[in-house]
Amino acid sequence: MPFGNSFKPSTSSAPAGVTPAAPLPPRPSSPSAPPAPSAPPAARQQSFWASCASGVVSMTESQIRAQIASEPALQIMPLDGSQPWAPAATYLGAAGQQAAPAHQGSFGRAAAPSGHASAGHASAGHGTPRGVFDQVATADVLRRSDNISEGDYVGRVHQAEYKKGRNGEYVIVELKVLVSTYDTHKPETHGCNREGSTVSVFVKHNDNFASNMKEIMLAVCGFDEQGLPRPDDDRVEPSECDAFVSESQPFSGATVFLRAREVPTRAGGLFTRVQWYPCPLKADGNPDLDKLAELR
8 A cells, every 4th residue: 555654543442434533542651740639530631633744643732732842833633523623722721721612712812792893884993994894794614625636545534515506516525634645755646635634525416426425425334343344236325425414424533545536537627536435444443554455
């Protein structure tokens, strides 16, 4: 398998197949000062994904604080993926606690109170046109990850949604890249998405839509208790696809193997064809790259 070896596995147990939450990492080798007797153990075990120069690894708070000394711009996110990537200071306060609740502003600053400036009023002293920000209160955030590029990847599904746009209808799957063929020392791989990045795969509603969606559903279902993948001739119900893009996101956390390749179109252009496969997991819930190499 042409993957690099920067993926750092954790050591906690997790069931095979779809992984609803990432496993906790081991305790740091140099424990911090003991907490007060009344402090709950969970406070000492708070851990995060950290996007380091060496790859994406799980770290405890004390490990993160030590890492910040060499990587001041270190990005982290909760292991369960409940919050997005952000600078470490966003999640960790001076006392090692998580950042303030979501109702506060970015980077721990209190959000501006509602009614701070009335709609339709110009900002005093700045010459802002009257009403220029009136629609911000009801606007949607259109932040989007990078499109997937040619390469081989192990990714963890973050979310999937159905969208109807100007150019057609799509199912958009967003994944976190855990392992990539990107290699700093191999220029030919520099077009690949890097480990720790978030990528989007667009599945257009065209003649191949049903086949493509079945391929995705077979992949996200992982392996059964006997270690066997869901067979290609198994029936995938429409209700499964509905659930895949629903608000409950039952397949969030599924680990999959993706093979993305550029293929020519009839019009003479190129598009990225993505093949989806279930990714075998170790007992601790991390990708089993050796077994994956045997299967693919």
